[in-house]
Amino acid sequence: MCTVTIAEPRIDPMLTTPMVISARRQETADTFTIDLAPPGGFTFLPGEFTMLYVYGVGEVPISISGDPAHPEVLTHTIRAAGKVTEALERMRPGDTVGVRGPYGTGWPMEAAKGKDVVLVGGGIGLAPLRPALSHIINNRIDYGLVSMAIGFRSPHEMLFVEEIREWRQHFDLDIELTVDVADETWRGSVGVVTRLIPMLEANEDAIAMVCGPGIMMTFTARALRDRDFHPDNIYVSLERNMKCGVGMCGHCQYGPLFVCTDGPVKQFSEVERLFGIREV
């Protein structure tokens, strides 16, 4: 008997969906947030990223910074750093961006259930953590004590000013904020974000989610280890130049890992050795 196998129709992983910018907010001098209107909605997990394509310019990986409970809006917060992100900065509501994804590993929201959670964000690193905090707020009963340490270089570089104010009004969230360098308007804590770690309320079985520059993640992990956090319970989000975003081109290789498919979120215990090596 002859059996015929009919191949499942496959969606091309490189296919881009055009989405219109529905809103835009300037966060700081070089950082902005755009809301896209995904036709049919866009579901994602906290920590995942998309590839954003500016027609005729190029494509970049950007973490999703919105609320996973609102699939009708796809939000990204972007720092203008070069060719593509500067082109995105020039775009306005009504303009169209190409989107692929979501891709990558997300934050360990399931593993964190029933445990205390510590979030630590530095600068633009707060953007990929925002969906994790939104998820926790939407499902507050699933988590124990929740605290967050946020650091910016200066008061002018603060992102999500209104949201941070709202988060700080939640009686069941401990949100600590610091800046490296203060000005005359600043009344809060001054110093690097790691200085806040000893103040955060959490037991040593807590799950930590950390995102920021490499050096900040290394020192944060060290400070968490000083508090007896288990190295497997500390998660970081890696950054690497990307091309395909789906494990095909090797552009994002980081030691034995492809950041696009093995990451970006990894246990610090798995990447600690790589953090210390230049030009990996």
Ligand SMILES: Cc1cc2nc3c(=O)[nH]c(=O)nc-3n(C[C@H](O)[C@H](O)[C@H](O)COP(=O)(O)OP(=O)(O)OC[C@H]3O[C@@H](n4cnc5c(N)ncnc54)[C@H](O)[C@@H]3O)c2cc1C
């Ligand atoms: C998983 C993941 C998630 C990410 N999430 C975010 C996010 O949420 N938000 C965000 O803002 N970014 C995010 N990034 C980083 C973002 O992808 C990069 O900033 C972006 O790819 C830069 O591309 P570009 O074309 O704008 O810059 P490029 O032109 O590629 O420039 C990149 C770097 O080179 C420098 N550079 C550019 N031109 C020159 C020049 N002529 N001479 C010297 N130096 C130069 C720039 O200063 C910049 O540091 C993420 C990256 C990854 C991997």
Ligand code: FES
């Ligand atoms: S970007 Fe191509 S393999 Fe990761």
